[in-house]
Amino acid sequence: MFRFVLFLFITAHSCAVVHADGGPQRFTASLPENWQEATRLRLVIEGIRTPGDTPLKLRVTATADEGGETLLGSVGVEAIGPTRSESRYIRSLRMDVTRSLRRYLQNKADASTVELQIQAVDARNKPIRNLKWSVDKVRIETQKADHHATNRIVEASVCLTLLPSANGAKCKILAHRPR
Numbered sequence: 001m002f003r004f005v006l007f008l009f010i011t012a013h014s015c016a017v018v019h020a021d022g023g024p025q026r027f028t029a030s031l032p033e034n035w036q037e038a039t040r041l042r043l044v045i046e047g048i049r050t051p052g053d054t055p056l057k058l059r060v061t062a063t064a065d066e067g068g069e070t071l072l073g074s075v076g077v078e079a080i081g082p083t084r085s086e087s088r089y090i091r092s093l094r095m096d097v098t099r100s101l102r103r104y105l106q107n108k109a110d111a112s113t114v115e116l117q118i119q120a121v122d123a124r125n126k127p128i129r130n131l132k133w134s135v136d137k138v139r140i141e142t143q144k145a146d147h148h149a150t151n152r153i154v155e156a157s158v159c160l161t162l163l164p165s166a167n168g169a170k171c172k173i174l175a176h177r178p179r
Contacts, residue, residue: 023119023127024117024118024119024127025117025118025119025134025135026063026115026116026118027115027116027117027118027137027138028113028114028115028116029043029113029114029116029138029139029140030113030139031105031111031112031113031114031140032140032141032142034142035140035142036109037144038098038142038143038144039098039143039144040098040142040143041096041097041098041101041102041140041141041142041143042094042095042096042097042098042140042141042142042143043060043072043073043095043097043101043116043138043139043140044092044093044094044138044139044140044141045058045060045092045093045094045095045135045138046091046092046135046136046137046138046139047089047091047134047135047136047137048077048089048090048092048093048133048134048135048136049087049089049090049132049133049134049135050077050087050088050090050120050131050133051085051086051087051088051131051132051133052079052081052084052085052086052087052088053079053080053082053084053085054079054128054131055076055077055078055079055123056076056077056121056122056131056133057074057076057077057120057121057122057123057125058074058075058077058093058118058119058121058135059071059074059118059119059120059121060072060073060074060075060095060097060117060118061116061117061119062104062114062115062116062117063116063117064115069117070100070103070104072097072101072104072116073095073096073097073100074095074121074125075093075095077090077093087132094141097140101114101140114140118135118138120133
């Protein structure tokens with residue numbers, strides 16, 4: 001009997017909390033070290049569970065101590081199909097929040113965390129009522145400039161030259177590598 005009760009206790013605590021009312025979820029995300037020097041800031045939303053028959057957007061706002069909210073952005077989640085109501089799991093979604101997060105943190109240079117709120121909304125940004133959805137966790141990641149990657153992109157680019165065509169077409173495209 002003790003093993004059965006212990007099994008139920010462990011099972012109940014390992015399940016994710018699913019919001020049945022469509023209400024927002026709140027998270028505290030730590031700012032990465034030296035986030036001010038990063039070229040990109042991305043919000044990583046992990047462990048997303050949604051019904052397969054409902055397209056939605058996850059709308060992310062930063063909440064201030066005064067109670068105000070600042071929109072950081074949103075990311076779309078497509079439906080699998082109109083008859084696929086079973087729950088689906090998405091491991092992670094990333095969204096670029098560089099400009100919006102920098103703007104929000106402009107006067108908070110000593111900040112080490114950001115209070116976030118994630119809301120499931122429809123195409124018109126209205127909360128979706130009675131939707132069972134959840135997010136396990138969020139984090140902020142940085143990206144530094146990679147000058148070598150930029151050089152590789154430039155080296156691999158192709159130049160296009162427009163030439164008159166012999167078969168009556170207006171032009172012919174000739175591709176060659178840059179010198």
